[in-house]
Amino acid sequence: MRISKFLAVGLVVIAACSSSSTPTDIEDLPPTSPEHMQQLLGASDQPVVLNIWASWCVPCRSEAPLLNAAHDEFGEDVLFIGVDVGDTQGNAKEFLAEFGISFDNYFDPNASIRADLGGVGVPVTYFISAGGGSVNRHNGVIDERTLVLGISDLLAGE
């Protein structure tokens, strides 16, 4: 009986932590293509962290807050770019609103950027040197240590 009460209170507390933002004030994600992305990477005088994600991808949810925190910490020295693949604009905007993603994101329903850069599944994270020179790729969900090491390598190679 006591356990049931404890669990019930716990469930109410967890449920109270839910956020239900509606992305009414977010514009549609601009479309991108391999040519556009190569141009963007080549023109960047900062190293780039490029993340391929989708709103339906469970691991992408776990790394979204991490990428946002990394952007807050390293955003002045590193350019963060997100590319939403295999998705709809509505779901993508809901995802961005839910996690309060503050870096630039593009829409790529056919996953042409991933095909161009190489990579398997979703999510994929690329660490790209300034000017688009060298690319290190991480397939799958990225953890804090791997993300910070990747960024640290980028900055150390400057």
Added chain:
Amino acid sequence: MEFTLLYAAVFGIGAMWLSLRLSPKVGSVVSDPFGVLMAAAMTGLFAGRLGAMILTGTNPLTHPADILLVRGGVDTGVASMAALGAIWWTNRTNFVKSADALAASALFGLAGWQAGCLFRDACLGTTSDLPWAMSSASGFTRHPTEIYAAIGFLIVGSLIRRAWPPRNAGYLAALALVYASLIRLVTEPLRPVLGNGAIVWYLLGTAVGLAAIRIGSFFAAPPDKSDLSPPP
């Protein structure tokens, strides 16, 4: 999907199991000590994952599948408190003595968990030119930070094991908390983390452990030698 965390789990559980096998007298204080430590580890992992999700804005009820993504993050403080809570729950009548008896094995388990990084390419920390620095895939040499922590846990685990019996009830558990927190406090600046990592939790752990030692020695009754005399 990556399953490299399993290496760390296998090493942690293996080290814990081996430590308990080498300390058979722990069983005279705690019944099923391996089960208790496993329950504590699993509870800590689960609660830590829930904590990390809630703190980063994900509702575990609406996204239950996210709980399985342990690699996505586990909150250190929540996990530690939940693990301690599990030990208390399973040994409510004998919590302090149980915590003393299990302290060394828990530290060995942490050492194994950290050493598992060798098999999942996850030992590296900040850049370093020291002779023992390890090379990363990109060519930079870095501190083997997780190995530092593993060695630290191994040493203090051995010290705690040799310190049996405790000078008063709770002494070894509190000492283990202080040691473990200090090890993580020292190695945290060498780890690649965002912000300050879990430094606040490690400071808190050190302070709570020291306070428990002080309070324990102040109010201590002489240890029950008949109960504690066999080295675990």
